[in-house]
Amino acid sequence: MDSDFSARVEALKASTEALQHTLSNLTDEQARGQSLLPGWTRGHVITHVARNADALLNLVTWARTGEETPMYASREQRDADIEDGAGRPAAALVADVDETHQQLMAALRELPESAHTAPIRYGGADATGDGAVIPMLRRSEVEIHHVDLDLEYTLAHLPEDFVERLLDQVSAEFSSRDDAPALVLVRTDDEHRWTVGSGGQEVSGSAPSLLGYLLGRTDGVGLHTDGTLPTMGVWR
Template sequence: MPRTFDDARRWARLGTDLFTGAAALDAAGLDAPSTLPGWSRKHLVAHVAANADALGNLVHWAATGERTPMYSSPQERAAGIERGAGMPAAELTAWLRRSTAELAASTAALTDTQWQSPVVTAQGRTVPADELPWMRSREVCVHAIDLGTGITFADLPDDFLAALCDDVVGKRAQEPGPALLLEATDTGASWKLPGEGEQTVLAGPLHEITACLTGRAHALTSPGGGSVPALARWL
């Protein structure tokens, strides 16, 4: 079943709670590595806080018609994350709380008409503003796992996981990669990823399928116990 606007808003709220709860760490905990190569947990918290501010720019655009890009440049985006990673723990988590609260308040104020206003993402895609909750839900749900505090894809709702798999397959199908058929043994859903070489069939629980598709650690094995073709990280 295709995801709905209400679904995305629900997932964004759930993911926000998961992420902010997992990020409520002391200084040593935030300084520890995340599961993303080269990033501490502080880098990841700064990224998610900055993303809330950036999406807030698009909410402002939708509400007022004033063009306000997510970021002024890729360099500014990267510099903001580095600044955040250098903040004291209390200051960083306060930024996270403030930015998420401001995003929630600004989106709650949008009218039905404003939700249909076109805005431009950081990747240059023009989308209606009602895509913003889905964009945010991906950030907070997936990065809650990337913090490495024990949250896994199994902690996320099946309907979100299925929607995320649809989204990832749609993107990966446009890029070079291995040919895969992924079958969720617990829900009966499947995804076909066109690519190079002979198709590999991977079967397992939906949460493991999602982890594999997003380039995260998973427990899937190829038929006969062989290695699973590697996928680059997504998001």
């Protein structure tokens, strides 16, 4: 395993351990409670996190074998699996996350270096990448949905390296869309900038606040700009 890939896998391990710590005392009542995602209980979010690990195992297989193995059979099946699992007791939800995490980590650690550059497709928009992106894909799901659980883990708790990497990624993703807002995101502590779309309206704030806004998790609380902030849809 090359050193960069190994570092991404270890970062994923740390992010998942933080989630597991939060879930270690989850009650059935909390599991049935509303998450920060409209229409989803915490049980929905936790089930999605577990099924996403299964989906990324498919991408590991694709990268290792070259045989096309999509994340999900269909969007409808993905949604049905989440709905079916959302109402389980807290202990079953937590065990599901733990077991699928261990399976994915084992597969990532066994992935040969030749698979790190193997082409794959992922996500609803069929984004293209290679096997090396899988740990960050998973870390994004773990960290952002950890926040979505609304169990004291907030945007401010996100690891600094993760926030910067995801700002790079999401601003680039938005810029590839025809409907991208024209923004320049400015981190206040060092004036680092991320251009979204064609650039234009400057929005300044802390990196976690900028990320939360870009992901559609906040309405721009803690940010400063001249004029009205565009409304951002929920990212993933």
